[in-house]
Amino acid sequence: MDSTHRKKDLLKIIEAVMWTIVLPIYYSTSRRKYTCYSTQNESWIKEWCYSSYMVAVAFYLIRNAVNMVLFFVPAVGKYIETSNSRLCTILSWWAQPRLYVGRGMQESQLSVMKYTLFWMLLLMSKFAFSYTFEIKPLISPTRQIMAIGVKNYDWHELFPKVKSNAGAIAAIWSPIILIYFMDTQIWYSVYCSVFGGVYGILHHLGEIRTQGMLKSKFDTLPSAFTDCLIPPEPKDKEGITMWLCNPECLKDLENKKGGVLKFAIMWNQIISSFRDEDLISNREMDLMKMPVSSELISNRVRWPVFLLANKLSTALTIARDHHLGKHENLLKRIRKDRYMQMVVTECYESLKYILDILVVGDLERRIVSGVFDEIEESIVKSSLITDLRMEKLPDLHAKCTDLITLLVEGVEHCHYKVVKTLQDIFELVTNDLFKNGSRTLNELHDYLQQEGTTSEYFSHLNPELFASKHSIHFPLPDRGTLMEKIKRFHLLLTVKDRAIYIPSNIEARRRISFFATSLFMNMPKAPKVRNMLSFSVLTPHYMEEVKFSKQELHSSKQGVSICFYMQKIFPDEWENFIERLGSENLDDTNEDSSTNEEDLRDWASFRGQTLSRTVRGMMYYRKALKLQAFLDMAEDDDILQNCDAIDRANDTLSAQLDALVDMKFTHVVSCQIYGSQKTSGDPQAQDILELMIRYPSLRVAYVEEKEVVADRVAERAPKVYSSILVKAVNGFDQEIYRIKLPGQPNIGEGKPENQNHSIIFTRGEALQAIDMNQDNYLEEALKMRNLLQEFSRAQRRAPPTILGMRENIFTGSVSSLAWFMSYQETSFVTIGQRLLANPLRVRFHYGHPDVFDRIFHLTRGGISKASKTINLSEDVFAGFNTTLRRGYVTYHEYMQVGKGRDVGLNQISKFEAKVANGNSEQTLSRDIYRLGRRFDFFRMLSLYFTTIGFYFNSLISVIGVYVFLYGQLYLVLSGLHRALLLEAKVKNVKSLETALASQSFIQLGLLTGLPMVIEIGLERGFLNALKDFVLMQLQLAAVFFTFSYGTKAHYYGRTILHGGAKYRPTGRKVVIFHSSFSENYRLYSRSHFVKGFELLILLIVYDLFRRSYQSSMAYLLITYAIWFMSMTWLFGPFLFNPSGFDWGKIVDDWKDWNKWVKQQGGIGIPPDKSWQSWWVEEQGHLRHCGITSRLIELLLSLRFFLYQYGRDFPPSQDSERGKTISKRDSSLGLSIIQSFPFSRRFSHDCNAITHLSPFPKGSHRMLPCISSDRLGIDIG
Structure with a gap:
């Protein structure tokens, strides 16, 4: 100092x-x-x-x-x-x-x-509610309790010297006080939902929620796309023209100047990426693509077929039913639907264009031209209904469909069929369609007379018309544009699907809807690629899956392989994958085909949480920038001629684009142990190398450990550590940079140390942190230029230092638990962070995929802290660090990336435990102290309730349940409960009902459920949100959230009291395997099972003692949530365990459990092999904690004294009843104990406790021993 x-x-x-x-x-x-x-x-x-x-x-x-x-x-x-x-x-x-x-x-x-x-609004609501429903209803009962004298009890008072029944008042008021301080979290959840929902509406969230809304607004997408994603043209230097013209007219002119063409190019690239990812089929790709032609330059748009589908058949039906009406009315009905008018016009022009190319004979061309001239003359004269039989149009539609189908097939031996179809069309048009006959026949009659042909010969249609080899050009030339037009015309004639059903894949619909919605949000103007900020993506990787191996895909130890499971949860994508391979059935992808096998590995890996999926997604940045750089450089005519330049490898233009993009984007994967994996021949090293070969711009950083030769023989060989960056060259990895490190780099938490050693290899002004279980999409990568412009946006005096983005949880379809987890996570990363950023101003860094100001953070400690234990949740400390150094964190919802979450109960529980441990360490950190001390009061409240407050209030809520139950147990055992009912007439205290209802609000997951419903309602409609919420409850979502609630409270409390936070690897594989009972017991024994048993015993004892003088209905109304909690904590792991009720698995679990319990522990025996070794490890926190923690643990265990005292000293005036209940209680405890084969060591401990007990001989029970040692609640 x-x-x-x-x-x-x-x-x-x-x-x-x-x-x-x-x-x-x-x-x-x-x-x-x-x-x-x-x-x-x-x-x-x-x-x-x-x-x-x-x-x-x-x-x-x-x-x-x-x-x-x-x-x-x-x-x-x-x-x-x-x-x-x-x-x-x-x-x-x-x-x-x-x-x-x-x-x-x-x-x-x-x-x-x-x-x-x-x-202010939140606190006023909270204080008003708490006073009305929690405090005020307790005033009158408290006065009545204080007025009852000790002489009125039918049993002696536990604290006879204390006046005014302080024990009873404390038993009633204690849970109310705890809930009073806890329920602010509930009010925050309510206000978060309201304010976050309103904020989302004001920022156009949910602008396009369904395919129907997309269809209705699709024609506005090109202009929105031009405003957001096309760099603005430089202003006219002369200025006078820009000043005189109307701004809206100028905007229309700018949109017409290539805007639709560029939109079509990018839209087609997005749809192609959908096909590459097997989200859509070939047919759906053809339906969704926009035709690219010179017509787009003049702003003549041909919309995708899926918007026009079924419109032609509807128009034909209208025309057929309108054959007796007026021409103007028919035209009015068709023009009423702009898409219907467009499809009718396009079909007419397409048929005319195709026949003009197909028919090459002079006579035949004259016939075709004459028919079209007659039809167009009728249109001009508005006499179409008068001149034509409209009811014959469906027959003409059928014949034209047959003709176009033959042209699409293009088989030469179908020449006769094409001729026959053309003859049928000509006969139908000339004889049936025209009411008064076609003038074309008369003109041809005159023409043939001049040529010397008799009229009798042409009185009917010449059967040889169109039959000459020189009459038609078939097969048609295989020109790309011609065949595209023919295929599009064929789709317009044949597709009957409605636009709301295309595409059929739910993920493709969601991505299209969000991309279209984001174009209407407020985002900065996109600069040209050469002017944008350069950025890097950093992905840490340790031992996670790179790609699923062949053995993993086909292994079926539990009866179900990963490949089979993937086919069942992604059936449409599997069929699209088979179609892309060119196979006709699923059996074609056998294991003997190496090419198909690699494609199968990629297909499955791209649907799991693997590094290959992450790298593919991040490489969409490069593809998007290359496409945008091409559009920036090329004029409209060049775009039409070289629109495939981004896909050509050996091309001068493509090389220029690659050079520009490489200066703007870098992806570094920090594979920390890649060097040792290469040395040991690990297959993952080969998979990483294959990724570098597939994506040449990918860089891999790793730590190399080498032993150098010592100078003396007796000396130990020192180790040298180096950070190395490599790339792929000619099929091998080639070293680019090598940086010698001063020592072992991995001395703190693994993940931040992995980031810290490789961050030096990143480049550019911005850095995006991406985890290895994330994904990205091409349509989102197109908006990266806009996002980076936020660093230059003048919103405040200082630019932002961290840009937050929203995430889409893509693992929701894997299992019901993954669905629950995805919705819970979605509500936080959308409506939750939206409120944190604005208006609360306390958004920090909650993990990936935030974008950092690289220069700011490299000079201020990096993007993550790596100190052991205290920085277990390393991500959030980057946000703390930024805020403490006058940084500014924002959140932007117009861009998103994919994110995977844990999908099995054990994985989720380990993740929740890790996060709870991290929050407890945050509670003890100096960063939280400094922020809380320097923030003003209201911003400090925001900091508390949005970080550690959620976990602390969960802990308080659980403690409140115990305080309530032990308080009620004290009342019924001492006789006070009966006295209050009979003498003071105190019935159910409304405050207790309100308090327990508030507790159950948190317990059942409604803290995240309400924001979840609001967010889904905004993005997909409130009816869908309500349906999903009801379906989640039917799939036991309440059980899952109650179980997770216990996990959070246990690990947060234990770490606060004893420390010991540690990283818990969860694994990110698809969970299709059964977890044994011994595994579940090791994971949930202290956190759930012992607490569940304690709650269950307390509830039963309470019910036994109060049953003689109180109805069961009132008891159930108050304690229903606690009953539900105890049952959930006891049986939750078995409900969500795959094959959990299979009898064969149950027998195997019982044998494994017995073997584990009976196995003697000792040195070298892991916890999963012996109960004794597990017990020693589980109680390790008590051996290493301080004296204060031990004293608190001892005080918490004294609660069992109340139970023992009341059970062994029955009421004096009703001793027989008390003894009967006590015996019944003892039998219950012994039956629970005997149902489990506890070890000999545990029995010896219980006997020792029994002999040392201060209670009179004969009053000992086995249950208190079990309670104090095995069924104890430690707030850890």
Whole structure:
């Protein structure tokens, strides 16, 4: 401690001593010395008086008054903290600790007003509710309880010296007080849902929720696309034209100038990526693509077929039914639907265009031209209905369909069929379609007479017409544009599907809807690729799956292989995959085909949580930038000629684009043990190398460990560590950079250390942190330029330092638990973070895929802290670090990436345990302390309830359940409960019902359920949200959330009390295997099973003692949630265990359990082999914790004394009843104990406790021993 710090502490002590002396002195004299003044004006203040004590208090409160002024004017406080002037330096020296962080964190005036208003409304609602339903209903019962004398009890008081029934009052008030402080979290959830929903609506979230809405707004997408994703053209330097013209006209002109063409190019690339990912079939790809032609330059758009599907058949039906009406009415009905008008026009023009190419004979061309001239003349004269038989149009439609089908097939031996179809069409048109006959026949008659042909010969259609080899050009030339037009015309004629059913894949629909919605959100203008900020993507990888191996795919130890499981949960994508391979049935992809096998490995890996899926997704950035760079450089004509340049490898233009993109984007995968994997021949090393070969711009960083030769023989060979960056060259990895490290880099937490050693290899101004179980999409990668512009957007005085993005959880379809987890996570990463960023201003870094200001963070400690244990949740500390250093974190919902979550109960529980441990370490960290100390009051509330407060309140909620049950147990065992019912007439206390209802709100997962319903309602419609919520409940979502609630509370409390937070690897494979009972017991014994048994026994004992004088209905109404909790904690793991009720698995589990329990432990025996070894490891926290933690653990265990005391000393006036209940209780306890084969060591411990017990002989029961040792609640 330096001298200035000592001086400040000394001055503060002197100040405190001075006020300690001055305030009492002035207070003692304040009653005798008053100075009063009379007011001259008539008012309610006739006379005001003050004393010296009031003056002293006023001076004492000046500091608080100054703080209040600085709160309402944050700019002044920020200036004082950041200014270098002498006065400001002195004030900062006095008011703040000597730290270089935590200064100048004040928000703007508007932001302060917004989050202050939020918390004022929330707190007013909370206080009003708590007073009305929790505090006020307790006042009258408390007075009645205090009025009952000890003489009215039918059993002696446990604390006879305490007056006014303090024990009963404490038993009733304690859970109310706990819930009073906890239920603010519930109110935060409610207000988060309301404010987050309103904010989402204002920012156009859910603008396009369904395929029907997409269809209705599809024609507005090109203009929205141009506004957002096409760099604006430079302004006219002359200026006068831009000034005189109407801005909306200029916007239309800009849209017409290639905007639709560029939209069509990008839209087709997106649809092609869907096909490459097997989300859609070939047919759906053809239906969804837009034709690219020179017509788009003139803004003549041909929309995708899926928008026009079924419109032609509808138009034909209207025309057929309208054959007696007027031409104008028919035209009006068709024009009413713009898509119907477009499809009718396009079909007519396409048929005319195709026949013009197909028919090449002079006579035949004259016939075709004459027919079209007659039809167009009728259209001009508005006499189409008068001249034509409209009911014959469906027959013409059928014949045209047959003709186009033959043209699409293009088989030469079908020449005769084409001729026959053309003859049928000509006969149908000339003889049946025209009411008065076709003039074309008369004209041909005159033509043939001139050529010398008799009229009798042409009185009917010549059967040889179109039959000559020189009459038609078939097969048609295989030109790309021609065949595309023919295929599109064929689809327009044949497709009957409605647009709302295309595409059929749910994931493809979601991605299209979100992309279309994001175009209407507020995002910065996109710069050209050469002007955008460069960025890197960093992905840490350790031992996770790179690709599923052949053995893993086909292994079926539990009866189901991964490949089979994937086929069942992704059936449509499997069929699309088979179609892409060119196979006709599923059996074609056999294991003998190496090519198909590799494709199968890729297909399955791209649907799991693998590194290959992540790399493929991140490489969409490169593909998107290459496409955008091409569109930036090329003119409209060049785009039409070279639109496939991005797919060509050996091309000058493609090479230029690659060079530009490589300067803007880099992807570094930090495979920490890649070097050792290569040395050991691990197959994962080969898979990583194959990824580098497939994606040449991918870079892999790893740590190399080498032993160098020692100078002396006796010396130990030292190890040298190096960070190495490699790339793929000619099928091998080639070293690019090597950096020698000062020592072992992995001394802290593994993941942040992995990031820290490889961050030096990243480039650019921005850095995106991506986990290895994430994914990306081409349509989202197109918006990366816009997102990076947020760093340059002038929203505040300082630019943002972390850009938050939303995530889409793609594992929701794997299992019901994964579905629950995905919805819970979705509500946090959308509506939750939306509120954190604005208005609360407390969003931090919650993991990937945030984008960092790379320069800012490299000079301020990096993107993650790696200290062992305390930084277990390393991600959030990057946000703390940024905020403490005057950084600014934002959140943007117009862009998203995919994210995988754990899919099995054991995986989820380990993940929840890790997060709970991390939050407990955050609670003890100095970062939280500094933020809480430097934030104002309302922003501090935001910090608390959005970080550690959720877990602390979950713990308080669980403790509240125990306090309630032990309080009620004390009341019924002591006889107070009966006295209150019979003498004080105190029935069910409404406050207890309210408190337990509040507790069950958290227990059943409604804290995340309400925001989840609001968010799904915004994005997909509230009817769908309600359906999903009901379906989740039917699939036991309440059981899952109650079980997870116990996991959070247990691990958070244990780490707070004893420490010991550690990383728990969960594994990210598809969970299709059965977990044994012994595995479940090891994982859930202390966290769920023992607590569930304790709650169950307490509920049964409470019910037995109060049954003689109270109805069961009132008891169930109060304790239903606790019954549900105990049952869930006991049986939840078995309900969600695959094959959990298979009798063969149950028998195997029983044998494995017996073997595990009976196995003697010792040195070298792992916990999964012996109960004794597991027990020693499980109780390790008690051996390493401090004396304070042990004392708290001891005090918590004393709660069993209340149960033992009440059960062994029955009421004096009803001793027989008490003894009967006590015997029944003992039998219950013994039956529970005997149902489990506990080890010999445990029995010896119980016997020792029994002999040392202070209770009278004969009063001992086995149950208290079990309770104190095996069924104990440790808040850990």
